Amino acid sequence: MSAVTAAKTAAPTTPTTSGGGVPARPRRKRVPALWKHKALYLMAVPGILYFILFKYAPMGGLVIAFQDYLPFLGIGGSPWVGFDHFVRFFSEDTFYVLLRNTLMISLGMLIFAFPVPVILALLLNEVRTKWFQRSIQSVVYLPHFLSWVIVVSIFYVLLTTDGGSVNNLLVSWGFDPVPFLTDPDWLRPMYIFQEIWKGAGWGTIVYLAAMTAVDVQLYEASELDGAGRMRQAWHITLPAIRPTIIVMFILAIGDFLELGFEHMFLVMNSLNRDVADIFDTYVYTAGIENGQLSYAAAVGLFKGLVGLVLVVFANRLAKRFGEEGVY
Amino acid sequence: MRKTLFAKGAAAAAVAALALTACGSNGSGDDDGKADDSPITWMSMLHTPVTPDADGPIQTALEEYTGQEFKMQWVPDASKEEKINSALASGQLADIVSLTVTDSTTVRQALKAGQFWDVEPFLKDFPNLAKIDPDTLEAAKLDGKLYGVPFQKIKTRYGVVVRQDWLDHLGLEVPHTIEDLEKVAVAFTKDDPDGNGKDDTTGFIDREESFLVGFRSLTGYFGAGDKFSVDDSGQVHAAFASDEFKQAMEWYRGVYEQGAVNQEFVTVQKQNQQDAIARGKGGIVVTGLFEAKNYVDLAQSADPKTPMKWALVNDMTLDGQPHHIITDTGGGMGGWLALPKSEVKDEAEVKKVLGFLDKLMDEEPFGLMTNGVEGTHYSQDADGVVTIEDQTAWEQEVQPYSSSRPSEKIVTYKSTKPYVDEANEKMAAQEPDAVINPTQSLSSETFDRQWSTIEDKAMDAYNRYLTGQIEMADYEAVVEDLRGQGLDDIEAEFTAAYAKVNG
Numbered sequence: 001m002s003a004v005t006a007a008k009t010a011a012p013t014t015p016t017t018s019g020g021g022v023p024a025r026p027r028r029k030r031v032p033a034l035w036k037h038k039a040l041y042l043m044a045v046p047g048i049l050y051f052i053l054f055k056y057a058p059m060g061g062l063v064i065a066f067q068d069y070l071p072f073l074g075i076g077g078s079p080w081v082g083f084d085h086f087v088r089f090f091s092e093d094t095f096y097v098l099l100r101n102t103l104m105i106s107l108g109m110l111i112f113a114f115p116v117p118v119i120l121a122l123l124l125n126e127v128r129t130k131w132f133q134r135s136i137q138s139v140v141y142l143p144h145f146l147s148w149v150i151v152v153s154i155f156y157v158l159l160t161t162d163g164g165s166v167n168n169l170l171v172s173w174g175f176d177p178v179p180f181l182t183d184p185d186w187l188r189p190m191y192i193f194q195e196i197w198k199g200a201g202w203g204t205i206v207y208l209a210a211m212t213a214v215d216v217q218l219y220e221a222s223e224l225d226g227a228g229r230m231r232q233a234w235h236i237t238l239p240a241i242r243p244t245i246i247v248m249f250i251l252a253i254g255d256f257l258e259l260g261f262e263h264m265f266l267v268m269n270s271l272n273r274d275v276a277d278i279f280d281t282y283v284y285t286a287g288i289e290n291g292q293l294s295y296a297a298a299v300g301l302f303k304g305l306v307g308l309v310l311v312v313f314a315n316r317l318a319k320r321f322g323e324e325g326v327y
Numbered sequence: 328m329r330k331t332l333f334a335k336g337a338a339a340a341a342v343a344a345l346a347l348t349a350c351g352s353n354g355s356g357d358d359d360g361k362a363d364d365s366p367i368t369w370m371s372m373l374h375t376p377v378t379p380d381a382d383g384p385i386q387t388a389l390e391e392y393t394g395q396e397f398k399m400q401w402v403p404d405a406s407k408e409e410k411i412n413s414a415l416a417s418g419q420l421a422d423i424v425s426l427t428v429t430d431s432t433t434v435r436q437a438l439k440a441g442q443f444w445d446v447e448p449f450l451k452d453f454p455n456l457a458k459i460d461p462d463t464l465e466a467a468k469l470d471g472k473l474y475g476v477p478f479q480k481i482k483t484r485y486g487v488v489v490r491q492d493w494l495d496h497l498g499l500e501v502p503h504t505i506e507d508l509e510k511v512a513v514a515f516t517k518d519d520p521d522g523n524g525k526d527d528t529t530g531f532i533d534r535e536e537s538f539l540v541g542f543r544s545l546t547g548y549f550g551a552g553d554k555f556s557v558d559d560s561g562q563v564h565a566a567f568a569s570d571e572f573k574q575a576m577e578w579y580r581g582v583y584e585q586g587a588v589n590q591e592f593v594t595v596q597k598q599n600q601q602d603a604i605a606r607g608k609g610g611i612v613v614t615g616l617f618e619a620k621n622y623v624d625l626a627q628s629a630d631p632k633t634p635m636k637w638a639l640v641n642d643m644t645l646d647g648q649p650h651h652i653i654t655d656t657g658g659g660m661g662g663w664l665a666l667p668k669s670e671v672k673d674e675a676e677v678k679k680v681l682g683f684l685d686k687l688m689d690e691e692p693f694g695l696m697t698n699g700v701e702g703t704h705y706s707q708d709a710d711g712v713v714t715i716e717d718q719t720a721w722e723q724e725v726q727p728y729s730s731s732r733p734s735e736k737i738v739t740y741k742s743t744k745p746y747v748d749e750a751n752e753k754m755a756a757q758e759p760d761a762v763i764n765p766t767q768s769l770s771s772e773t774f775d776r777q778w779s780t781i782e783d784k785a786m787d788a789y790n791r792y793l794t795g796q797i798e799m800a801d802y803e804a805v806v807e808d809l810r811g812q813g814l815d816d817i818e819a820e821f822t823a824a825y826a827k828v829n830g
Contacts, residue, residue, distance in 0.1 A: 071416040072440045162591050162608070163527070181594050182794065269535070269593045270790035288409050290779040291433035293416060 065298040078294075085298035094282065098299075102278045106256045108192045114252055116196050117203030118245060122233050124204060125211050137208075140201025151198055152266040155190070156181065182271040191267060191276075206248060210241040246318055254311035257303050279303040366396035367683055368421035368670070370414065371731045373401040376598070379727045384700050386728075392695070393686040395679075401727070405597065415442070420667040422680055425731065426475065427662035429767070430554070432779040438474040439775065443665040444677050447473040453681055455688035455734075466660040468768045475663025476684055479734035480656035482761045484754050485544040487643055488619045490610035491636035493520035493528075501638045505548055505578065505645045508611070512587035515610040530587035532609035534600040537592055537793075538567075538786040540655075541613040542579060547653035548643050549575040553764040555821065561829075563766060563821040565814055567785045568806045573799065580793050593790050605629060615655065616641065616750040623745065624718065637746060641753040650760050658763035664733060684733050693737040699725035712741040769828065771820035777813035784809060 034041060065085060067078040089095055120140065127133040143151065159180040161167050167177040180186045218236050227235070261280035268276040277285075279299060287296025378401050379385065390396050400421050402410045412433040414420055424443075426434050437443070447464075450456040456476060467477035487502075489511065494501060497520055502508040512530025514520065520528055533541050547553070551571040557563050566572055582588055589595065589609060604612060605625035612618065619637040626633040644650050664684060671677055686692065698705040698713050704721045706714050715721050739751050766774075788805040791797045806814075 070436065070440060071418065072437060072442045156594065160591055160594065162589050162595075162603075179591065182591055270787045271593050271794055271796060273787055285783070286780070288412050290783065291412060291416075291431070291436065292780070 062297060062301055064294050065301045067294055069294040069297070071293070081294075085295045086302065088295065089299055089302065097274065098277060098279050098282050101275055102257055102259065104275075105188055105191060105259060105278065108188055109195060109259075110252060110256075112192050113196050113199070114249065116200040118207055118241075120200055121204040121207035121211065121241075122237060124208060125237060126229060126233065137201075137204070140204065142201070143198045144202035146198065148198075148262045148266055151194060152263070155194060159190070181267075182269060184272045184275045187267065187272040187275050191264070194263065194267070203248075206244060207241055210244040211237055214240040246321075250311070250314045250318055253314035254307065256310050257307045366398050367423065367680055368398050368400060369423040369425070369731070370400045370402060370411075370421040371423075371425040372404045372407050372427055373727055374404045374730045375722065375727045377723045377727065379724055383724050384703060385695055385724055388695050388700060389687070389692055389728075392689075392692050393683055395683045395686075397683065399731075404730075418669055420670055422666065422670045422676075423684070424665045424667060425478075425662060426665050427478070429657050429660070429662055430774075430778055430782075432775060432777070435469065435775045438469055438663075438665070439770075442669070443474045443663075443667050444671060445472045445474060446476055446666065446677070446681065449674075449677060449681050450476075452678070453685035455685045456681060459734075460659070463659050466658045466763075466767050467663060470770050475665030476681070476733060477663060478656075478661035479736055480659055480661040481735060481754050481758070482654050482656060482659040482763075483652045483757045484615040484617065485613065485652060485655045486616045486753065486757070487640040488612050488614065488616065488622075489638045489640060490515070490520065490607075491638040492634045493610045494638065495636075496520055496522055501640060503640060503642055503644065505643065508643065509578070509582055509587075512582050512611055513585050516585065516587040520610060521607055528607065529589050529609045530582065531611045531613070532589050532595075532600055532603050533592040533613075534595040534597055535593055536597075538789045539782075542575070542789075544613050544653055544655065545579065546572050546575040547651045547762055548645050548648075549578070550645070550648060550651060551575060551653075553653045553762050555764055555766045557765045557825060561822065561826055563818050563825055565818060567782075567789070568814070573802070576789065576792060576802070577799065580795070583793055584795070588793075590794075593794065601625060607633075607635070616754050617747070619746040619750060620744050628718075639746065639749055639753050641757045650757070651762050652757050652760050653762045654764075657767060658761065660767070661735075688733050688737060690738060693732060693734075694740075696725070696728040696732050697738075698740065710741065712743055714743040765825065766821045769821055769824040771817050771824060773813045773816040773820055778817065781809050781812065781814055781817075784812075 061075075063075060064078070066080060066082060067075070068081050069075070069078045124133055124137060127136065156164075158164050158166050161177045161179050161181075166180070171177055178186070180190055214237060219232055222232055222236060257279060259278050259280060261284060264276060264278055265281050265284065268281060280303075283296045283300045283303075286292045286299065379399075381398065386397075386399070408428055408431060411424070411426065411428070412431070414424070415433050415437045426438075428434055450459070450473075459477065459479060463477050463479055464473060467473055467475070487508065489501060491501070493515055494511065497514055497518055499511055499514060500507070502511045515528055515530040517526075519526070531541075546566065549571045551569050552564070552566040554566050555563055556566060556569065579588070583590075589603065595603070600612075601622070602625075603609060604622050606629070607626070612622075616639045619639055622637065623633075623635055626635045641652070642650050666677060666680055671680055687696075698715070699721055701707060704715060704717055704725055706716055708714075741748055784805065788797065788802050792799065792802045
């Protein structure tokens with residue numbers, strides 16, 4: 001997504017700097033227009049190439065979802081089986097389990113994790129001591145730069161019942177140890193908490209940037225009218241960053257099924273697999289570990305389609321509410 | 328998911344790319360069959376945390392001895408299935424590929440599809456390869472074809488190791504029966520065997536792969552088979568569905584419920600397990616008997632004055648039943664050193680690579696990969712007793728190569744290290760009691776396609792049963808379910824294949 005937005009924002013700003021002698025009159029014919037703006041299009045080339053090479057070209061491999069793909073026979077030599085893998089997937093219980101797990105966690109993420117950066121940004125925005133604000137900002141960004149392996153390992157050391165600090169504390173206070181890592185009931189809260197811990201600080205960047213654009217006069221005017229800090233945040237800051245929140249929300253819905261393989265794969269084990277197995281991890285186990293490449297591709301293709309539908313739907317919804325949407 | 332698969336593929340490709348650049352550059356010159364001086368690439372498993380330096384003393388010495396340059400592509404053992412599977416799927420292979428997961432679906436499909444050379448006709452031309460035990464060769468064949476040089480291992484390395492110093496402290500005897508083993512495990516948990524006044528020890532230290540490794544070995548004492556067994560009427564049965572296996576599960580769960588197995592073993596990786604043992608968190612491990620020495624080394628690196636002592640048990644029995652020990656190396660066949668046709672283009676190259684492997688089985692390279700360089704890593708006295716002089720250098724420079732030795736049985740060195748000689752003797756002593764998978768070289772379509780999935784599901788059910796999430800009836804229900812998903816077909820196909828071979 002970032003490449004798209006970057007390309008879009010780059011386009012309108014460049015003519016003043018690079019296309020100096022270009023007349024502003026619109027042209028009817030396509031090719032001369034292309035030629036006129038060659039500098040701009042040239043700048044878009046790396047981005048377009050990136051998408052063709054790494055996003056569109058690999059999609060050709062999706063045909064193996066309709067084959068009984070064997071690596072050594074190749075795509076040309078493997079037998080075609082039509083929709084067999086899809087039929088198998090939809091007729092097995094696994095489908096419902098995966099869908100339920102993915103939806104439950106995605107919902108949890110939207111409800112609990114999505115608002116956290118907004119709130120954090122509001123709080124940071126209210127900090128008036130500059131050096132304090134800056135240092136807090138740097139500290140909350142830090143977890144974003146840790147890989148999931150590190151994050152999950154830290155939580156493992158804290159939460160294990162075999163000598164983890166949290167459980168040691170619980171026991172010393174007279175409680176029973178809690179099997180955070182293996183109890184299926186704890187998987188979702190733990191997962192979402194880890195996502196918040198790692199991502200919330202980084203998520204504030206966008207909102208903080210949007211807040212800097214708010215007209216200072218608005219605050220001054222409201223102060224004259226006797227509005228306190230809370231009222232200012234509620235009636236000025238929040239409405240001002242509403243479009244940003246909505247765009248972020250649409251993007252979040254677009255990623256609804258895209259929970260990210262790595263994190264879940266690391267926290268999953270035999271005991272919590274029933275609630276932890278999501279599309280991404282299942283594709284990995286079925287495809288890479290158990291060697292059912294075609295079946296895994298079919299599951300992944302289905303997931304991609306549902307994700308596409310969700311993005312379109314969320315965008316429509318945003319437009320209906322009078323917002324701009326992402327495209 | 329495209330992203331995920333692609334990322335994984337890219338990762339695997341990146342791993343291979345380093346070495347493949349070398350391979351690719353001379354690959355074009357291979358067509359005329361005169362590329363004899365090009366380095367051999369070798370994809371092999373790494374069991375140690377450190378990757379050895381390619382210019383290190385062992386590799387240099389091996390290249391000197393064999394007169395052949397080679398490049399190792401190390402695959403961390405913990406992720407070998409994923410890495411090897413994606414390498415097979417993407418065709419990013421090396422001249423020699425170590426395939427150690429012999430029942431993996433992808434590996435078997437790749438072997439049977441003829442992705443690799445049938446090396447049997449070539450073996451007779453090489454002195455060491457010609458001497459490979461015919462039993463091992465038979466066990467290594469698939470459908471009568473030998474798709475790689477078998478790794479030759481000791482058949483029965485597993486056993487139970489118990490903290491001798493803890494036994495002494497509690498005044499207990501070394502356990503030789505399952506009943507006593509349970510008593511010791513519980514005593515280790517409840518009676519403060521390390522005498523530090525804290526309730527911080529347990530009996531068994533197990534890990535994530537319990538079902539495939541440690542516990543599987545325990546089921547042998549109860550009489551269960553090695554993955555499969557054949558009854559008197561020639562029917563093949565999956566071990567995890569057998570009564571003996573379930574009996575072992577019930578026993579082990581009883582031990583677990585008394586707190587005498589580390590409670591979160593399903594989250595424990597091999598490194599964490601070793602760490603816990605070295606720190607004295609538990610006193611019983613079901614593992615290779617040679618590990619006792621490694622545990623002591625680990626414990627000493629943390630605390631030079633560690634009181635750690637081990638008893639190595641190789642005669643555990645249940646209620647006067649004879650002693651059985653499930654082989655942990657596929658009956659002495661630890662996998663294949665396979666030569667992919669995509670990398671090794673013609674017979675001349677096959678001979679070149681086999682010649683290299685053959686030389687590695689000489690005594691000198693074997694010593695290099697076992698003990699290192701004399702004077703640098705070890706010294707040897709007049710009786711041939713080996714002393715590792717520089718433990719750190721040995722761990723970093725030598726140990727990584729030891730699991731790539733084509734044969735582990737060339738020489739057995741006497742050692743001044745405690746437990747090494749004892750382990751070697753005890754492992755050899757129990758070879759006659761080995762239980763070996765009767766279906767190893769038999770063929771079953773369904774097995775090749777479905778086994779990985781079935782075993783994963785059984786393993787999940789086992790873990791859930793053991794930790795009390797489900798009961799035995801639920802485990803049996805899962806097994807019933809698996810019967811419909813191919814287990815019945817596998818048993819039937821193996822039964823037919825078995826009858827054909829032995830009939």
